[in-house]
Amino acid sequence: MFKSIHNRLATVVLVGLVAAGSAGRVESAGFALFEQGAKATAMGGAFVATADDPSAMFFNPAGNAFADNKLTLEGGGVIILRPTAEFDGASPFPGNGYHAEMSKGLYAIGHGYGVLSLSNDVKLAVGFWSPNGLGVPWENSDTFSGRFLSQRVDIRQLAMSAQLAVKLSDSIAIGAGPEIRLTDVKLSKNIGAINPFTQRFVDVAHVSIVSTGTPVKVGFTAGLLVKPCERLRFGIAYHSHMDVDLGGGAEFGKIPTGNAQFDAAVAAGLPIGKTVPGTTTVQFPSLTIFGMAYDLTPHLSLEVDGNYTTWKVFDQTVLRISGLPDTTLAHNWENTWTVRAGVLYKGKAGWVAGGFVYDQTPQPDADVSPFLPDSNRTGGSIGAGIRAGKFEFQISSLFLWFHERTVSTNKDNFNGTYQTFAILPGVTIKSTF
Numbered sequence: 001m002f003k004s005i006h007n008r009l010a011t012v013v014l015v016g017l018v019a020a021g022s023a024g025r026v027e028s029a030g031f032a033l034f035e036q037g038a039k040a041t042a043m044g045g046a047f048v049a050t051a052d053d054p055s056a057m058f059f060n061p062a063g064n065a066f067a068d069n070k071l072t073l074e075g076g077g078v079i080i081l082r083p084t085a086e087f088d089g090a091s092p093f094p095g096n097g098y099h100a101e102m103s104k105g106l107y108a109i110g111h112g113y114g115v116l117s118l119s120n121d122v123k124l125a126v127g128f129w130s131p132n133g134l135g136v137p138w139e140n141s142d143t144f145s146g147r148f149l150s151q152r153v154d155i156r157q158l159a160m161s162a163q164l165a166v167k168l169s170d171s172i173a174i175g176a177g178p179e180i181r182l183t184d185v186k187l188s189k190n191i192g193a194i195n196p197f198t199q200r201f202v203d204v205a206h207v208s209i210v211s212t213g214t215p216v217k218v219g220f221t222a223g224l225l226v227k228p229c230e231r232l233r234f235g236i237a238y239h240s241h242m243d244v245d246l247g248g249g250a251e252f253g254k255i256p257t258g259n260a261q262f263d264a265a266v267a268a269g270l271p272i273g274k275t276v277p278g279t280t281t282v283q284f285p286s287l288t289i290f291g292m293a294y295d296l297t298p299h300l301s302l303e304v305d306g307n308y309t310t311w312k313v314f315d316q317t318v319l320r321i322s323g324l325p326d327t328t329l330a331h332n333w334e335n336t337w338t339v340r341a342g343v344l345y346k347g348k349a350g351w352v353a354g355g356f357v358y359d360q361t362p363q364p365d366a367d368v369s370p371f372l373p374d375s376n377r378t379g380g381s382i383g384a385g386i387r388a389g390k391f392e393f394q395i396s397s398l399f400l401w402f403h404e405r406t407v408s409t410n411k412d413n414f415n416g417t418y419q420t421f422a423i424l425p426g427v428t429i430k431s432t433f
Contacts, residue, residue, distance in 0.1 A: 038394035038428035042383020043342025044355020049235035049293035054113035061175030065165035076428030094145035146370035176222035249275035311362030
């Protein structure tokens with residue numbers, strides 16, 4: 001019995017790595033982040049055809065070709081209030097009347113960009129942002145009914161790029177560059193087993209899974225911006241698909257059951273104090289952003305965007321564990337659309353903006369769990385920028401309502417209803433020289 005437990009626990013190592021790669025975001029569906037600049041966030045992320053500040057490195061690299069200054073710098077971050085997330089259980093498990101909540105707290109992500117004019121028509125941009133991140137921590141993790149699936153998941157991913165933006169004419173520009181990503185994941189959960197003396201399923205160990213090293217993956221991003229007339233702009237941008245190879249290990253800690261004989265058997269069957277190694281690959285999808293902006297007046301503009309994300313690449317994951325057969329985990333995610341709209345008013349002293357976003361989830365009911373309780377979401381945003389000499393101070397906030405999701409066909413038989421709400425305030429400072 002304990003040998004089979006040991007084999008199952010080894011599989012937990014890579015299941016954890018996959019879960020960490022597929023969890024931990026609160027804005028874009030799946031495991032993506034879209035808050036890469038305060039102005040763009042204030043417009044609901046509808047920025048591919050506006051792209052008039054250095055955050056164009058993410059939203060549309062071609063936009064920086066129209067930069068007027070010799071050097072423009074922009075840096076800031078989003079302070080994400082961990083979402084108010086609640087779970088109400090359903091029968092048969094964890095049962096009607098069961099209630100749990102996600103831990104509240106702060107999570108900060110940063111971005112920084114610089115755009116240097118090489119000539120009137122050629123600009124060099126360098127910068128970094130966080131395309132994926134955050135975490136899923138559950139309160140009272142030692143008694144949480146989903147603790148054998150997940151107690152906490154964290155993922156951090158940093159993207160860096162150097163891009164060239166070229167103005168082909170007064171109305172057409174292109175931009176492109178490599179995109180380098182570094183990824184780090186962590187997971188913690190409890191392990192359970194049936195106590196043969198009581199015939200009850202009990203906690204026997206705690207496992208902490210951490211990826212080793214910082215895997216580096218190189219893709220690319222590119223964009224096109226067209227201004228067919230003075231008031232109208234079209235934009236399109238693309239971030240490539242990336243497969244990130246993850247390796248790591250799990251450290252096991254013993255949880256006493258109160259029965260010395262059973263505890264001794266568990267200790268003999270589990271790698272207590274040892275690290276179980278394994279590898280897997282997590283598929284990060286490609287992202288295509290396209291949209292149109294129109295100036296209703298010289299001061300007031302409107303933009304509408306669509307995002308297409310190829311989440312279908314995350315259909316399954318193969319787990320490779322030394323000494324064990326390969327294991328395949330099915331996800332069956334689907335490609336998704338996101339609709340964004342923003343309005344921007346520009347005055348002499350700065351700007352104000354508002355936006356809307358509707359984002360589809362790629363995750364089927366069978367895959368919804370404490371690892372990642374994802375759902376469709378609707379959001380609204382506001383923000384403003386104030387100029388002071390060569391500086392501009394920008395603030396924004398996104399308010400995100402996750403649609404209530406009731407799951408009755410979870411593959412781990414952990415069913416119930418998830419409800420989530422999140423607030424994402426951000427600050428950016430821009431300077432020109």
